[in-house]
Amino acid sequence: MTDTETMPADPGDRAARAAIEVGEVSKRYGTHQALDGVSLRIARGEFFGLLGPNGAGKTTLVEIMEGLRQADSGTVAVLGGSPWPRNVALLPRLGVQTQSSAFFVRQTAYEHLATVAALYRADRAAVERTLGAVGLVEHRDTRVENLSGGQRQRLAIASALVHDPELVFLDEPTAALDPQARRDLWEVLRGLKEAGRTIVYTTHHLDEAETLCDRVAILVRGRIAALDSPRGLVAAAGAATSVLLPPERMTVEEAGAIPDVDRALLRGGSLVLETRASGKVLSRLDARGGLDGVQTRTATLEDVYLRLTADAAPPATGAGTAGHEENTEQQA
Template sequence: MTETETVPADPGNRAADAAIHVEEVSKRYGTRQALDGVSLQVGRGEFFGLLGPNGAGKTTLVEIMEGLRQTDSGTVSVLGTAPWPRNVALLPRLGVQTQSSAFFVRQKAHEHLATVAALYGADRGAVDRTLQTVALVDQRDTRVENLSGGQRQRLAIASALVHEPELIFLDEPTAALDPQARRDLWDVLHGLKEAGRTIVYTTHHLDEAEALCDRVAILVEGRIAALDSPRGLVGAAGAATSLLLPPERMTVAEAEAIPGVDRAVLRGGSLVLETQVSGKVLSALDALGGLDGVQTRTATLEDVYLRLTSDAGHRTTQNTENTENQA
C-alpha cells in the first residue's frame, strides 16, 4: 500500500493552528535509523493514534514531541512552539502518561493526585473533578499500592489530566489489563474524546485504535507507511470480506466454484470464503441453501496493519538474504 493521508479541511488542521506539526524528522542511534523523514500533523481536538510494531520508532517520535529528545534533522512544533531545547514553559500545557508511571504508593489515591496537582499549581477542586473524570471517586481513600491494575492505569491518566493540559500523550494505557478493565478504561477515553481533548495515543490494540482515533499513523521501520482515518485506511486497502459458513455446508472446491469467491479455506472450525463482491456471493449462497449460519466479517484496521507490517518484514528478510548472498 502506498502512503495515504487525508487532512480534513478544518482550519484546525492547518500547520499554523495544529497542536503538533512534524516535518521531515529523522533520528539515528548508532547504525539504526529510528526515524527516517517523518512528517505528520495533529489538529487541535484530534484523537490521533500512533501504531507500529516494536522498534518502529513510536517511542522516539513521542519523546521528540514531548521535548525529551532532539532530532537529528527536521522541525517540530508543539502548541506553536519548539519543544527542544527543553521548553519548561511548555510543560504545564502537556499531560503525559507513560507505561511505567511512578506513584506515591503509600499515599491514598486523592493524596497522590493532590501532590501532582500541587506541582503544577492546579486549583484544589481539580483533584475531585479529575477523580470523577476517570471514575475513581469510590477509590479516593484507597492507598495506591492497594489499587487494581486498571485503577492504577486510571490514576496514571488522572495524573496527566489534573492540571487541565491542552495536549495529552497516552502511551499504551490499556497494556496488561484484563478485558473488562480495558473496556472500563475505554469509557474514560471516550469521555476525553467527547470533551475535545487533543490526544496522541500509542497502542498495540488495533480494535481500540479503530474505535477511538480520528486518524492513525502506522509507523514501519522509522517511516510512515500509512496515515488516514481508520475507515479511510480500510477502504483504501481493498481488503476482502470474509463469509463464514458451517464446514458441512459445502466443500472447499464447491465454495471456490461460486462466482465472486476469490479464495476458500477451512479455518477455525468454519469454511471461510474471501470475496470483493460480498452481495453477489451472499445471493449465490442464499440460492444454494439459504443464509442460516452464514456470518460476515468485513475488513478491519488490524487487517491493514498486518498487511503493512508483514510486507515490511518480508522486505527485511529479502534484504538480509541478498546481503548474505553477496557476501
C-alpha cells in the same frame, strides 16, 4: 477530506492551527535508524493514533514531540512552540502518561493525585473530578503500593489529566485494564475529545484505535507506511470480505469453485470464503440452500495493519546507547 486539503495557505497560520507539526524528522541510535524523515500534522481537537510493531519508532517520535528527546534533523512544533530545548512554558499545557509511570507509592491514591495537581497549581476539586473520571473514587484512600496493576494504570492516566491539559499523550493506556474498565476509559477519552482536547494515542489494540481515533499513522521501520482515518485506510486497502459458513454446507473445493470467491479455507471451525463481491456470493449461497448460519466479516483496521507490517521485524539490540534506545522502542 485529506490533510493537504485542510492546510491553510499561510505557513504561520497553519502552525497556529495545528496542535503538532512534524516535518522530515529523523533520529538515529548508533546503526539503528529509529525515525527516517517522518512528517505529519495533528489538528487541534483531533484524536490521533500512532500504531506500529515493536521497534517501529513510536516511542522515539512521541518523546521528540514531548520535548524529552532531540531529533537529529527536521522540525517540530507543539501548540505553536518548539518543544526542544526543554520548553517549560509548554509543560502545563501537556498531559503525559507513559508505560512506566512513577508513583509516590507510600501515599494514597488521593494524596498522590493531589501532589501531582499541586505541582501544576490545580485545585483540589480537580483531584476529585479526575478520580471519578477514571473510576478510582472507591480506592481514593488506598495506598498506591496496594493498588492493582489496572488501578495503577488508571492513576497514571489521572495524573496526566488532573491539570486539564490541552494536549494529552497516552502510551498504551488500557494495557492492564480488564474489558469493562477498558470500555469505561473509552468514555473518558471521548469526553476529553468532546471538550476540545487533542489526544495522541499509542496502542496495540487495533479495535481500540478503529473505535476512538479520527486518524491513525502506521509506522514501519521508522517511516509512515499509511496515514488516514481508520475507515479510509480500510477502504483504500480493498481488503476482502470473509463469508463464514457451517463446514458441513459444502467442501472447500466446492466453495472455491463458486464465482467471485477468491479463496476458500477451513478456519476456526468455519468454512471461510474470501471475496471482494460479497453481495454476489451471498446471492449464490442463498440460491444453493439459504443463508441460515451464514455470517460475514468485513475488513478491519487490523487487516490493513497486518498487511503493512507483515515483514517488519524488531531490530536487534546492540551495545551502549543504541541498544538502550532500541529496547525502549520495543516496549512501545
